Amino acid sequence: MTANIQTSRPNSLSARDAAYHFHGYTNALRNEQDGGFVVMRGDGPFIYTEEGKEYFDGLAGLWCASLGFGPQPRLVAAAKKQMETLPFYHTFTQKVASPVVELAEKLVSLAPVPMSKAYFCNSGSEANDTALKMIWYLNNALGRPEKKKVIARVKAYHGVTVAAASLTGLPALHNEFDLPIARILRTDCPHYYRFGEKGETEEAFATRCADNLEKLILAEGPDTIAALFAEPVQGAGGVIIPAKTYWEKITKVLKTYDVLLVADEVICGFGRTGNWWGTQTFGLQPDIITTAKQLSAGQLPIAAILINQRVFEALRDNSNKLGGFAHGLTYSGHPVSSAVALETIKIYEDERIIDHVRSIAPHFEREMNAFVDHPLVGDVRKVGLVGAIELVKDKSSHESFDPKLAVGPTLVKFAHEHGLIIRPVIDSLCFCPPLISTTAQVSEMFGRFSRALKDTHEWLKREGHA
Numbered sequence: 132m133t134a135n136i137q138t139s140r141p142n143s144l145s146a147r148d149a150a151y152h153f154h155g156y157t158n159a160l161r162n163e164q165d166g167g168f169v170v171m172r173g174d175g176p177f178i179y180t181e182e183g184k185e186y187f188d189g190l191a192g193l194w195c196a197s198l199g200f201g202p203q204p205r206l207v208a209a210a211k212k213q214m215e216t217l218p219f220y221h222t223f224t225q226k227v228a229s230p231v232v233e234l235a236e237k238l239v240s241l242a243p244v245p246m247s248k249a250y251f252c253n254s255g256s257e258a259n260d261t262a263l264k265m266i267w268y269l270n271n272a273l274g275r276p277e278k279k280k281v282i283a284r285v286k287a288y289h290g291v292t293v294a295a296a297s298l299t300g301l302p303a304l305h306n307e308f309d310l311p312i313a314r315i316l317r318t319d320c321p322h323y324y325r326f327g328e329k330g331e332t333e334e335a336f337a338t339r340c341a342d343n344l345e346k347l348i349l350a351e352g353p354d355t356i357a358a359l360f361a362e363p364v365q366g367a368g369g370v371i372i373p374a375k376t377y378w379e380k381i382t383k384v385l386k387t388y389d390v391l392l393v394a395d396e397v398i399c400g401f402g403r404t405g406n407w408w409g410t411q412t413f414g415l416q417p418d419i420i421t422t423a424k425q426l427s428a429g430q431l432p433i434a435a436i437l438i439n440q441r442v443f444e445a446l447r448d449n450s451n452k453l454g455g456f457a458h459g460l461t462y463s464g465h466p467v468s469s470a471v472a473l474e475t476i477k478i479y480e481d482e483r484i485i486d487h488v489r490s491i492a493p494h495f496e497r498e499m500n501a502f503v504d505h506p507l508v509g510d511v512r513k514v515g516l517v518g519a520i521e522l523v524k525d526k527s528s529h530e531s532f533d534p535k536l537a538v539g540p541t542l543v544k545f546a547h548e549h550g551l552i553i554r555p556v557i558d559s560l561c562f563c564p565p566l567i568s569t570t571a572q573v574s575e576m577f578g579r580f581s582r583a584l585k586d587t588h589e590w591l592k593r594e595g596h597a
């Protein structure tokens with residue numbers, strides 16, 4: 132066993148992190164042993180650690196650093212100006228700071244379907260919890276208190292707060308936390324490669340998903356089903372691009388039974404899929420949109436919920452009766468975060484970031500397709516500048532490796548050695564580089580990945596698994 136960081140380099144930030152910081156989504160024993168991975172600065176898609184090592188961050192941090200990790204003078208200026216003018220105000224009892232008004236107006240004008248109002252939070256999780264509370268409140272307001280169940284999908288990711296984690300369809304977020312809460316139902320994940328049956332076409336699979344959703348609604352009773360929460364592309368579940376025709380079929384079912392659609396655009400929003408919104412790329416018709424991350428290029432915490440007129444009217448009319456929508460966060464509509472988000476959107480417009488994503492996406496796709504024939508690669512999926520490569524034991528049957536082998540996490544360790552950070556979701560390796568990445572940088576990312584894949588293949592051969 133190697134020496135513990137706290138004895139080998141006791142004064143390093145890494146050791147002090149181990150001593151004082153409890154991380155989320157981290158193996159605490161490993162952090163105690165090895166210390167924190169301390170990042171000191173960034174430049175474009177690259178970050179630099181305490182030891183001065185360079186990494187390409189292939190996940191834009193947590194799918195959010197759209198403009199990369201270098202300082203953005205315009206965002207610095209926007210934050211500074213707001214901090215010098217009005218560093219804090221809130222949004223309770225009709226109060227509001229000026230950038231919040233401007234941001235709400237901007238978001239409503241950018242919405243992919245007609246939206247009426249924006250509501251602000253600080254994180255994607257809060258946005259989804261809030262959207263759920265809005266839906267429950269709305270159905271009370273409309274005099275249908277039974278219409279409260281919400282549906283989410285297998286492998287969905289909607290966050291970690293109590294309701295958002297319950298909506299998330301990943302067992303690790305439920306098992307040890309006594310979740311999910313009541314009134315959450317689960318429906319299919321539209322992952323054709325993994326869940327399509329032998330001989331079933333992609334369209335037939337999409338029909339089966341929609342039929343199963345309808346069966347679930349009918350079995351529970353349409354009068355009890357309030358909403359479906361869904362990401363246009365399922366991100367943290369493994370970059371799952373919906374099967375062809377899926378969204379048009381799902382939309383039809385939702386409309387038939389008056390079930391609201393909440394599009395969780397926390398990853399997809401602001402250009403990731405080659406349009407401003409994933410809703411546009413895949414033809415969703417949401418009543419509510421939740422968004423965060425790239426809204427501020429990941430630089431300050433802010434999330435927004437967009438609601439349509441029908442939803443707004445139900446909330447408005449009831450709040451008149453009850454004296455107000457009794458939900459709000461101290462930092463709902465924080466002026467500094469809002470000023471930075473507003474400036475981020477202006478940067479996206481001035482620098483034509485969506486055009487850039489569209490121009491670079493074919494290169495991203497070509498680089499990914501180069502792995503299709505590799506013996507370990509089962510599925511390659513991508514849209515815009517987000518994608519995943521799924522490793523399998525058997526290419527023809529799609530059989531996965533034994534999870535105990537930890538093939539995906541092992542590849543990620545090799546990638547680390549080659550200066551690349553990527554996310555494993557079981558054996559799917561996810562790519563989500565900053566939107567500002569150049570073609571040369573995309574090639575650099577996949578070059579590093581290719582070396583890690585080669586190491587993984589050799590390791591599996593040595594172990595007798597390939």
Ligand code: PMP
Pocket residue numbers: 193194253254255256257259288289290291362366367395396397398423424
């Ligand atoms: N929704 C989606 C689709 C996400 O990917 C995430 C975070 N990865 C969240 C919600 C939760 O956002 P946050 O971590 O800001 O709470």
